[in-house]
Amino acid sequence: MSIDTSKVATTTSGTAAVSGQPTKVGAVALWADERLGLGTAMKKNLRKVFPDHWSFMLGEVALWSFVVLLLTGVFLTLWYHPSMSEVTYEGSYAQLRGVSMSDAMASTLDISFDVRGGLLMRQMHHWAAMLFIAAMMVHLLRVYFTGAYRKPREINWVIGSLLLLLGTLEGFTGYSLPDDLLSGTGIRAADGFMKSIPVVGTYISFFLFGGEFPGESIIPRLYMIHILLIPGILLALIAAHMLLLVAHKHTQWPGPGRTEQNVVGYPLLPVYMAKAGGFFFIVFGVTALMGGLLSINPVWKFGPYDPTKVTAGSQPDWYMGWPDGALRIMPGIESHIGSFTIAWNIFLPIIVMPGVMFTILLLLPFLESWITGDKREHHLLERPRNAPTRTALMVSLMTYYALMWIAGGNDLIAIHFDMSINQITYILRVLVFVGPAIAFYVTRRWCISLQRHDNEVLLHGRETGVLMRSVEGGYSEKHEAVSPERAYTLTARPRDEVWTIAGHKDENGVQLPTGRFAGLRERLSRLWFADNVQKPSQEEYDEAAAHLAHADHEEHAEIGSSSEH
Amino acid sequence: MSDLTSPDPHDGHPDTPASVEPVTDPGLPEHTWRPTDVDEKAEKRAERQIVGMFMLSIVCVIAFIAVYVTANVGDDWTTILGLGASNVGLGVFLGLALLLIGAGIIQWARKLMSDHEMVEMRHAIASPEEDRAATLAALQAGLEDSGIGRRPLVRNSLFAAVGVVALSPILMLRDLGETNAQVTANADYPGAGLEHTVWEKNMRVVRDAVGTPVKASDLQIGDLVNAQPEAIFPTKENGYEDLEGAALQIAKSKAAIVVVRMEPEDIIPGEGRDNWSVDGIVAYSKICTHVGCPISLYERTTHHLLCPCHQSTFDLADSGRVVFGPAGRHLPQLPLDVDDEGYLIARSDFTEPVGPSYWERDSKDIGDQGEADV
Numbered sequence: 001m002s003i004d005t006s007k008v009a010t011t012t013s014g015t016a017a018v019s020g021q022p023t024k025v026g027a028v029a030l031w032a033d034e035r036l037g038l039g040t041a042m043k044k045n046l047r048k049v050f051p052d053h054w055s056f057m058l059g060e061v062a063l064w065s066f067v068v069l070l071l072t073g074v075f076l077t078l079w080y081h082p083s084m085s086e087v088t089y090e091g092s093y094a095q096l097r098g099v100s101m102s103d104a105m106a107s108t109l110d111i112s113f114d115v116r117g118g119l120l121m122r123q124m125h126h127w128a129a130m131l132f133i134a135a136m137m138v139h140l141l142r143v144y145f146t147g148a149y150r151k152p153r154e155i156n157w158v159i160g161s162l163l164l165l166l167g168t169l170e171g172f173t174g175y176s177l178p179d180d181l182l183s184g185t186g187i188r189a190a191d192g193f194m195k196s197i198p199v200v201g202t203y204i205s206f207f208l209f210g211g212e213f214p215g216e217s218i219i220p221r222l223y224m225i226h227i228l229l230i231p232g233i234l235l236a237l238i239a240a241h242m243l244l245l246v247a248h249k250h251t252q253w254p255g256p257g258r259t260e261q262n263v264v265g266y267p268l269l270p271v272y273m274a275k276a277g278g279f280f281f282i283v284f285g286v287t288a289l290m291g292g293l294l295s296i297n298p299v300w301k302f303g304p305y306d307p308t309k310v311t312a313g314s315q316p317d318w319y320m321g322w323p324d325g326a327l328r329i330m331p332g333i334e335s336h337i338g339s340f341t342i343a344w345n346i347f348l349p350i351i352v353m354p355g356v357m358f359t360i361l362l363l364l365p366f367l368e369s370w371i372t373g374d375k376r377e378h379h380l381l382e383r384p385r386n387a388p389t390r391t392a393l394m395v396s397l398m399t400y401y402a403l404m405w406i407a408g409g410n411d412l413i414a415i416h417f418d419m420s421i422n423q424i425t426y427i428l429r430v431l432v433f434v435g436p437a438i439a440f441y442v443t444r445r446w447c448i449s450l451q452r453h454d455n456e457v458l459l460h461g462r463e464t465g466v467l468m469r470s471v472e473g474g475y476s477e478k479h480e481a482v483s484p485e486r487a488y489t490l491t492a493r494p495r496d497e498v499w500t501i502a503g504h505k506d507e508n509g510v511q512l513p514t515g516r517f518a519g520l521r522e523r524l525s526r527l528w529f530a531d532n533v534q535k536p537s538q539e540e541y542d543e544a545a546a547h548l549a550h551a552d553h554e555e556h557a558e559i560g561s562s563s564e565h
Numbered sequence: 566m567s568d569l570t571s572p573d574p575h576d577g578h579p580d581t582p583a584s585v586e587p588v589t590d591p592g593l594p595e596h597t598w599r600p601t602d603v604d605e606k607a608e609k610r611a612e613r614q615i616v617g618m619f620m621l622s623i624v625c626v627i628a629f630i631a632v633y634v635t636a637n638v639g640d641d642w643t644t645i646l647g648l649g650a651s652n653v654g655l656g657v658f659l660g661l662a663l664l665l666i667g668a669g670i671i672q673w674a675r676k677l678m679s680d681h682e683m684v685e686m687r688h689a690i691a692s693p694e695e696d697r698a699a700t701l702a703a704l705q706a707g708l709e710d711s712g713i714g715r716r717p718l719v720r721n722s723l724f725a726a727v728g729v730v731a732l733s734p735i736l737m738l739r740d741l742g743e744t745n746a747q748v749t750a751n752a753d754y755p756g757a758g759l760e761h762t763v764w765e766k767n768m769r770v771v772r773d774a775v776g777t778p779v780k781a782s783d784l785q786i787g788d789l790v791n792a793q794p795e796a797i798f799p800t801k802e803n804g805y806e807d808l809e810g811a812a813l814q815i816a817k818s819k820a821a822i823v824v825v826r827m828e829p830e831d832i833i834p835g836e837g838r839d840n841w842s843v844d845g846i847v848a849y850s851k852i853c854t855h856v857g858c859p860i861s862l863y864e865r866t867t868h869h870l871l872c873p874c875h876q877s878t879f880d881l882a883d884s885g886r887v888v889f890g891p892a893g894r895h896l897p898q899l900p901l902d903v904d905d906e907g908y909l910i911a912r913s914d915f916t917e918p919v920g921p922s923y924w925e926r927d928s929k930d931i932g933d934q935g936e937a938d939v
Binding site (some may be wrong): 330 | 671
């Protein structure tokens, strides 16, 4: 039974269908509406339109891996004991039998070896956590590079950034819970980080650990933070993130029929619900496969935590790698002032630097709109090349992140590539400053040259690969005008407008007061847009189109005339 | 479906007149029907595929149950490819069961549900002018009614009261733990506080895992021993008080040392540390002065000790000086001696706090730390 293609809805506007006979679903809906009164809200939202693009799926990966984390996490709490009291392991793993360890570690081993499916749940939980944070990061990059964080979505950018920060902390508290040698070393280092904070450092450390490190309070406290405090905040923030997404309606790529005023795509019910719901099962299934086939965090190989032991190549989970790298390449500077000590070598890279980077991340949308003076609403995405400075700024930050991350593995690089760890460290100390600058410059120029290319395609047509030989014997490649759809898509972007003090006027042309930093703002705005390539004007485009048509015509004429000879 | 374009096709910047746009919006492209929309055979095929996936998912769950009840965990686990069969089987079948449901639903959405793109108009995020005005008026009226502006004394005293009340939960966090000063003063366990360890005068140096004392003559040049104070291993003979639980972990986390033997002439003794070594045997804290990882990678030819966490490197021939890496301070040295039986003993506790730096640490140069109490 094929669909009657003439009766498919093409828009959500217009009158709603009214059924004569109340259906069963309708009866339930009526019952619910008389008690909840959600009918009005649902009228608009059940068939809410979502635009389609593969990159819009990245946030969904994060969302669904969070759900997987909740499900597998609840499972783990049924057997895990958040206790540091000393027990003698008597479980199934022979190599550790008879070894004394914390109850936390022993119960983790029990989950891994004596509970059927327990290891699967543990590994799924850990893989899903990695997926959660990786997906959030890639989603953040997508949102940034396409300009989706511009007005009115700045608050959602802030919420998303907080989610990334909390997700990272959640990951740290989570992988610390087994109380194995590796995670204990991580907690040991965290104690050192806290103690480096001037004035209050030892107080923070002693309060958190319930006295001196390691004490016997840290695991139960991290457990509470891991399963209650942070997940609660994460849930609330995710809910806010989604509500704002619905309220703002999703951004879309510009294209024929896709404008700032509309959103083109598939309705929530049924298409998007099915696609998103199906995608949940895909994410869940992939983590199950990973949990079944890929070993992660084999704590039984590390053994229980012992403050006098350590393994070579001790590293945190990958998302903690970049501050760890900063810690490794920081010169060992420590000040002794009177009878006090400030450990700059720890405090700066691990407490101050991540805080500064996170603040920069939070401020990016506000910084950009202040510099550009752009207070318009934006619902159409921008290609990264069409905002060269924005793109270059993030690539620069990414380069910084990547170099720090590499520094976090300087020992492994030294071993695997047979290099001197001293030289790697010295080189990285320079590269973390020079690299981002180079990346900024290269990316910016690259974007601008891509913009030029777009204009070339628009004005001189696309390369067809067809070589023409002229009567004189010269060769040339035939260019062909691009389709009106492609031409429209290439030009569907606003022209850049530099913010100037002189241009800062109200509708009647009266100069508006400018802030104290107006001069700086004007200069930054000029730098922001400097050398950007604008789309052609209508005259330029029409002229080029006429030229292209003419050239095409001439070629045909030549071919025609030569065949006559 | 070009009739679906918005009323103003020339994109959404009211400040940009349409005439400067070089290309006009051609509108949404014509919708093309999928084979499943127009070909009954293709539709039936898609339906069969989807049902097949859902059914196969059920089969996977049955296999999952079979693995759960048959594959061993615990003492003797069955293996596949060297991996636990239970884990692999459960993971693979659960994964496939879930993936098949997901793939089935998505196939359903793609092949059978309408793929007709719909257009929804956006509305300004900001509320309409009159709503804003009404809200502001309501806010104003409410504030007027409350008199919050007219009665600053009431308002400010409320703020003060709430602020003070908010302090109480913060105050209650106070008992999370004792401070360093309290821990040190109470001395509930040996070596309490950041400036002390369980080391004391004449305490024997013992091997860290087994607790046997270290005889100076048993160490060869180039040897390294991971050691602990004898108090970590209390017995009836040595008479040290029982250590367990947190007190034991705290003691170990501060008292751990490395003992190395090198050519006596290689040692450059620090100021006032001439008698801290025994025939080329020196002892240093094993806890890195950077963030506190136990250090253990020793290079015997250079006498360098490297921390595996952040690669701080210390020269054990030269008072534990930092030769590379992020550590800001030398490793604390434990003054050594030998007792009548030839076993290594400590001359005193460390003369400076071990482990990572902290604000209250009264850091002094090696020469200013005073003598070990000999």
